[in-house]
Amino acid sequence: MNYRASVGKEQYSFVDLKEVLAKASPRRSADELAQIAAKSESERVAAKKVLADIPLRDFLRFPIIPGEEDDVTRLILDQHELAAFAPVASLTVGEFRDWLLSPSVQNDTLSALRRGLIPEMVAAVSKLMRNQDLVAVARKCEVITRFRNTIGLKGRLSVRLQPNHPTDHLQGIAASMLDGLLLGAGDAVIGVNPATDHPKNVRGILEFIEQVRLRYQIPTQSCVLSHVTTQIQLMREGAPVDLVFQSIGGTEGTNRSFGISLPMLREAREMALELKRFTLGSQVMYFETGQGSALSANAHHGVDAQTIEARAYAVAREFDPFLVNTVVGFIGPEYLYDGKQIIRAGLEDHFCGKLLGLPMGCDVCYTNHAEADGNDMDLLLLALGAAGCTYIMGVPGSDDIMLGYQSTGFHDALFLRNTLGLKPAPEFEQWLIQMGIFKTGTDLTEDKNPLLLDFFKNEASS
Template sequence: MTRYTQALGGTSHSFDGLVELMAKATPHRSGDELAGCAAHSDAERAAAQWALAEVPLDRFLHELVVPYEDDEVTRLIIDSHDRNAFRQVSHLTVGGLRDWLLEVSSTDDAAATLAAVSPGLTPEMVAAVSKIMRNQDLIAVARAVVVTAGFRTTVGLPGRLSTRLQPNHPTDDPRGIAAATLDGLLLGCGDAVLGINPATDSPHATSELLHLLDEIRQRFAIPTQSCVLSHVTTTMGLIEQGVPVDLVFQSIAGTEGANSGFGVTVSLLREANEAGRSLRRGTVGDNVMYLETGQGSALSAGAHLGVGGVPVDQQTLETRAYAVARDLEPLLVNTVVGFIGPEYLYDGKQIIRAGLEDHFCGKLLGLPMGVDVCYTNHAEADQDDMDTLLTLLGAAGAAFVIAVPGADDVMLGYQSLSFHDVLYARRALGLRPAPEFEAWLAGLGMVDAQGRVLPVDATDSPLRALTGAR
């Protein structure tokens, strides 16, 4: 184990190994304090960031954060590492990588250059560089990265901001779900997915909801995809029964132990991916996985310890989850950034920073990255903080965000974005829906030539029959 030291202000700071150095270099957040791995002062954090900037990138291939022999996520990271792609930056330190990323991001061929190097970057390298970057650095680099994926719509294209329309209902009532879906569609949302968190994970309830969404989609020829966010094994069983499954959902994390808590392994997720693709329901692509992550998930499962039993910071573990996601070539990945609660991200400042980190890290690792811009009611955050994060993510080129009626999810009991918030972001930042979805909206006379949603009277809309859904 390498011992890192850094003098700062006449004081010498020492860090035992890469795990401790990474944790102490992380911007302040409550989850790392809960885990006992946070820096004790701003001075110690600054010293750790200074020392981290001097770490050669190739050290991350040899000094592992979580032991190779104990963790299948680590094995996936190391075994799938593309050394040819890594050659372009292999001579750099973490600080050098930051400078290189910022320089490349200002060039005309930034997207191609960053895509070429992405397979050579490990999650730990990307997490490390994010820790020494300002918010504007995270935005500038993420905006330069282009990652697209497709099923019936294409997400991730430059100048586009897609949305998951989340019509959750406390009792999975079909009329309530249909009303929320109508609300979102009339406001131009739903091009990433029509996605329901079911009140129960039973196969019967999931099947009923999948049939409902598929009926709505087909009745109105909506170019989008549907998903009921049940456990992956539930969805796999329904695929075998011939239920109309578009996307296969699963929550994932950055350690084998945390994924075990979710009831999944890498091999199971690969099997689910193949099962979803076997249906061949996509029209513009075959990316079928929808994956959710969140800082603090490994800690909440007690599966956050690294080499020597030392706690790994939650942001590094979050970024490791993106290695699992990258292996599955998903259509959608999003961090539910403020959903787990203030124990992990205490206030609006921490949520905003974490959202920008997650988006940057996921995108740089090659994912069509979105964010659930959200917070729980007992966090020190409010909708103004969400406005700020939404605006920053729009500027950073996020693939999609999640929207619910009135920004208040009455089933999950947390605050997210409203459909109107998406209208604001698209108009203020000059962003448009996915092209296939925009063409459908245009055909209904619901958008103008710039892709901006026009006022629609629901009583006169071709979609009005939605409220009569079974």
Template sequence: MKLKTRLFDQTYSFRDVKDVLAKANEEKSGDILAGVAAQSTVERVAAKAVLADMTLEDLRNNPVVPYETDDVTRADQDAVDEKAFAKIKSLTAGSFREFLLSAAPEEIAAVRGGLTSEIVAAAAKLMSNMDLVTAAHKLPVTATCNTTIGLPGTLSSRLQPNHATDDINGIMASVMEGVSYGVGDAVIGLNPAVDSIESVSSILKNFKFFMDHWQLPTQNCVLAHVTTQMKVLEQTDAPMDLMFQSLAGSELASRAFGIDVSLMDEAYAMMKEKKSSRGKNFMYFETGQGSELSSDGNHGADQLTMEARCYAFAKRYHPFLVNTVVGFIGPEYLYDGRQMIRAGLEDHFMGKLTGIPMGVDVCYTNHMKADQNDLENLAMMLTLADCNYIMGIPAGDDVMLMYQTTSYHDVAALRDLSSKTPIAAFAARMQKLGIMQNGQLTAQAGDPSMFQGWEK
């Protein structure tokens, strides 16, 4: 395996595969903070050249965190379809990139099971933004909870009715407004301000009552810590369609989230037995570049490669939803709009290539050097790339998490621009309620008063 190359009369040498992967990454403030980034554009190009000549077998045999010490690495490596891997292991990373851009979707699907996180990350590092959009567009992934997400011609949305104090009237006011704009077909899902069994149970029951009362074909979720949700399942009769947890790309970083693979296996088994949803996909995960460094769990690897490992972790549980909260952590990891856009496209592509139903929370924090135009640019590119879903929040301003993301109006605009619709069953119900007509919002849309009388 070659770990050096010569450019402009200078030899560039790299310590190992981890070093090559890190220095081949597009510039990210998080990698600079971690001390793993390329020192110059030329060094970055040199690293990409070395990476392009590595075989996929080289990448599989050199995970950035050792198999013996990390449960995420073991989950990733043990899940590999050896027959699929045998078909591609001799390809170089550069040849694999060319394959992804030229092959038919069914050809790519046939080798997906043979990939590891480092292979997926390498492909992303060798692609331009347009490459990432082009390849992701060819990688459809569907999943079924109560309804089926990811079918052609759809752009779904999570209705995120967060409230600073979890006041149920405030939460439901946002739910009513969101549904009146045709938002919520992916899930009606709240980030709770209060992580308690009583609060989570109450909110789940109110969501389900509203869904049943208005015959809304969707899913409910309260994004509490997984251990709280497990207690809700054990101790209450609250209906839970989706179980949520944030994931990290290493065992060490997972501990900072209060989880490990063993706990998630237990949670998955419990949810499979006690869920209120009908389909085979009933887990929801969120990720984001930089989380491993923030918890000192990156093991000297770059943030994109660690993010790819999150998707292998998620795949273990056949999720209905996965999304990267791309600009949420802040400028320490993604400094500005340019880095945010790049990361969003990378994450979406990597999730789809891994084989999970990928969405993106197109967002930024107010201390980042980013603005609404950056957010909208990324949202439009992701829509073109066939992103499964985005967020819908009142005015795009989350009053509980204090960040900026996509609004109910943004979801409507993106569907209008792309001629995409919500999930078919949800769209049909919107039409019966007079909110949509032939996939477009009607004059009645945006009037939540139609849902008066939802209270239990």
């Protein structure tokens, strides 16, 4: 196939779909590092013009990574439902953008379409969208999941409480947990990234969170983000595993580099389901993703970082997850150079995840070697809030002292909830009010001694 377009007086041609996708991508250091990015703005817009005229069904006919080489491609094609695809089957990528933005297309239409779309179609259309389009379409989608509470309802924003500590010191973790709970964080999950993956250590943290959750009857779920094989072992040994976590990628090779396979994830999910630790719904998986992981694993097949990222969402949705988030600015400037690139990638990932039916959250974050700061994160945070992002992270003062990067702080979540009128998950909102922490869905009581703090103080002194 030969794809051509002219821009100004220049003619540009592209050999295949994956070249068009890569060159139509907004400028991004990951694609430049992989040497697949457009070499000029003219070439980029030529690729976008070509992309706009490509029929959506071509992505089914010409898989960008051959199925013989990659089990994620096979999964993607197996997931596809022709009947669900019907409403958009005759559209080009450009027409699909117009269709998505039209007022007649709302949540019911989009949720019926989920299984008709494959990640490549969604990634393709995102490349023709402005940031505001990514917000406008994502906010139409409602993806609701349940474990011990209900996540993703319209007008709600949840927060993962992330009380990491560099040595997994339980009192240190407790201090950050208390801080977060007192500022209304923790409805998505109380999730710790352990400093070491030793099963005994992971179990210790799980049991500690479990104890706090039961003691204060917090309607939430916990997770210690260790390797899935560690969690499988721990479930076998009877540890209190609520959500099973794993980092995933959009190609077989990326997943192999993470030391996982699709059957392994299936096994983990089945085990977690059997534990029946949930009360409201049976979504038991938690996945994290991020643009660039396939490049790190040298398993990108010449496909751009954002399209591979969207393919990871096919892996995620296979296992009916409770939570999924992109860790957008975590790796650093070799993948996303600055605030502009991080903001763009965060909005793309959220949009693609939602369109594919995922309870998509975002770790709005940056490293110190990226050309970014808190001001950039504020803008991404606001845009994601407007886009109906399912959840964000909550870290004391936005400074994760274990992972060494800046995420969003409890205060950032308060700001966003308050500014956009977004409440916590309903069950958790009730709990916050009972504990004297929140007055209404978005306001702190400003009580210097909420009930919860009294409990903690009594525990500490007893």
